[in-house]
Amino acid sequence: MGHWIDGAERASTSGRTAPVYNPATGAVTAEVALADDDEIAEAIASAELGFQKWSQYSIAKRQAVIFAFRELLVARKGELAAIVSSEHGKVLSDALGEIARGQEVVELACGFPHLVKGEHSENVSTGIDVYTLKQPLGVVGVISPFNFPVMVPMWFFPIAIAAGNSVIVKPSEKDPSASLWIANLWKEAGLPDGVFTVLQGDKQAVDGLLNSPVVQSISFVGSTPIAQYIYENAARTGKRVQALGGAKNHMLVLPDADLDLAADMAVNAGYGAAGERCMAISVVLAVEPVADELIAKVKDRIAKLRVGNGQSTPEPDMGPLITGVHRDKVSSYVDIAEKDGAEIVVDGRGFQVDGAEDGFFFGPTLLDKVPTSSAAYQEEIFGPVLSVVRVNSYDEGLDLINSGRFGNGTAIFTNDGGAARRFQNEVQVGMIGINVPIPVPVAYHSFGGWKQSMFGDAKAYGVHGFEFFTREKAITSRWLDPAKHGGINLGFPQN
Numbered sequence: 001m002g003h004w005i006d007g008a009e010r011a012s013t014s015g016r017t018a019p020v021y022n023p024a025t026g027a028v029t030a031e032v033a034l035a036d037d038d039e040i041a042e043a044i045a046s047a048e049l050g051f052q053k054w055s056q057y058s059i060a061k062r063q064a065v066i067f068a069f070r071e072l073l074v075a076r077k078g079e080l081a082a083i084v085s086s087e088h089g090k091v092l093s094d095a096l097g098e099i100a101r102g103q104e105v106v107e108l109a110c111g112f113p114h115l116v117k118g119e120h121s122e123n124v125s126t127g128i129d130v131y132t133l134k135q136p137l138g139v140v141g142v143i144s145p146f147n148f149p150v151m152v153p154m155w156f157f158p159i160a161i162a163a164g165n166s167v168i169v170k171p172s173e174k175d176p177s178a179s180l181w182i183a184n185l186w187k188e189a190g191l192p193d194g195v196f197t198v199l200q201g202d203k204q205a206v207d208g209l210l211n212s213p214v215v216q217s218i219s220f221v222g223s224t225p226i227a228q229y230i231y232e233n234a235a236r237t238g239k240r241v242q243a244l245g246g247a248k249n250h251m252l253v254l255p256d257a258d259l260d261l262a263a264d265m266a267v268n269a270g271y272g273a274a275g276e277r278c279m280a281i282s283v284v285l286a287v288e289p290v291a292d293e294l295i296a297k298v299k300d301r302i303a304k305l306r307v308g309n310g311q312s313t314p315e316p317d318m319g320p321l322i323t324g325v326h327r328d329k330v331s332s333y334v335d336i337a338e339k340d341g342a343e344i345v346v347d348g349r350g351f352q353v354d355g356a357e358d359g360f361f362f363g364p365t366l367l368d369k370v371p372t373s374s375a376a377y378q379e380e381i382f383g384p385v386l387s388v389v390r391v392n393s394y395d396e397g398l399d400l401i402n403s404g405r406f407g408n409g410t411a412i413f414t415n416d417g418g419a420a421r422r423f424q425n426e427v428q429v430g431m432i433g434i435n436v437p438i439p440v441p442v443a444y445h446s447f448g449g450w451k452q453s454m455f456g457d458a459k460a461y462g463v464h465g466f467e468f469f470t471r472e473k474a475i476t477s478r479w480l481d482p483a484k485h486g487g488i489n490l491g492f493p494q495n
């Protein structure tokens, strides 16, 4: 599987590849190219030419292409969902859900003219006007993680393209096909060649984008150590950067909460997409005396979950993990929790699906009394492992959330409006749910965490997205009346 450069798939000559798996069967389904320096240079050169053409398109012409892309996406999203499910492993309905959240950003981008308008002040001084232009940056880079091969790149590229930039997407090498499919769709929608490029690769491709003086910005989503690396290196080369990192999201359940609702939501948010979501709930903070009752309810619900191939009928609730290596890492965190004294309420280690013994499955796992000193509490596991930590008060729960190094999402479950209001004010996290477990903002707000969950100032999509992908110019203009020249005056002009 190759790159997408100059409006066509381009076979790689780098001689380097990585295997792509179907995680539900464990079979290698493709080898994806890993770009070398020549291919990186070719992709950037093509994107530069693409930008020169595209940035001259009128707003009306750009808008027509984005509307066409939206129509094609809606008509053919089933094909894309099947690709996502077969390379990522998530169930088909969840793959469609991720496409729907990406589509929202495409729809926001359809209305871009309103969001790239400048401002105008007439007669700031006698005969002088000031106005601003919002111009595209040029060639921009998007580097995405494996867990949302459609939604995460779509947080960025519809807005970047609408604003007049050309985009190079560097997908995760674990599920690279979705981006090629999307490139084809852009072509069908009428986007000129070179405006949407797919560069397959690993660290070498990432470093190639970071080090290129042509690439003006980097939008990165992935794990925290790499996000920090991107942030530091993009800044070193003078680029704009937004780098979204990992997470450890807590759900605080107060004693007055509706425990059936809380249990449903903990299961949905803990085990959906096999826990491979940056907004997944991984820790339930149960404020006593509710822990025993809540755990019993979660355990009942886990017993009913069906795990299997995400494309089988009837559809299971949860698919496999992305690779065998990742499954083993998730398993090792359960070993660590056990060794550190946690109680294993439901054990997903060694889980197998009949007839798919080579698939990368891991059963839903529930841990109780997880010590907060354990690496299983402190680190991101990124699998279907829900840890319960028992606390004695709202304050104890809040302190735990605020002392963590991540700050992506969190949720409070309560029927007490005053407590919820206090929580939204006091918690040091970027996205907060009140009786909502996965508070991903809609496209016309913006997505971003705090602390080590995000490096940079501009969040993803919404108004932040348009600010990130445009550069403002301020113009001060005077059209002289030939009869009224002011003559020479070396001081600052006054009134």
Ligand code: NAD
Binding pocket: 143, 144, 145, 146, 147, 148, 152, 170, 171, 172, 173, 201, 202, 203, 206, 207, 221, 222, 223, 224, 226, 227, 229, 244, 245, 246, 247, 277, 278, 380, 382, 408, 449, 453
């Ligand atoms: P990852 O950090 O391993 O990879 C992300 C991207 O970086 C990939 O394109 C990969 O090829 C590239 N990369 C990997 N190693 C690199 C290196 N050494 N140098 C340069 N580039 C490198 O992340 P992943 O495993 O694909 O995705 C899961 C992670 O992403 C989790 O930590 C999850 O929380 C996070 N995530 C965060 C958000 C968010 O919005 N904050 C959203 C989705 C995923």
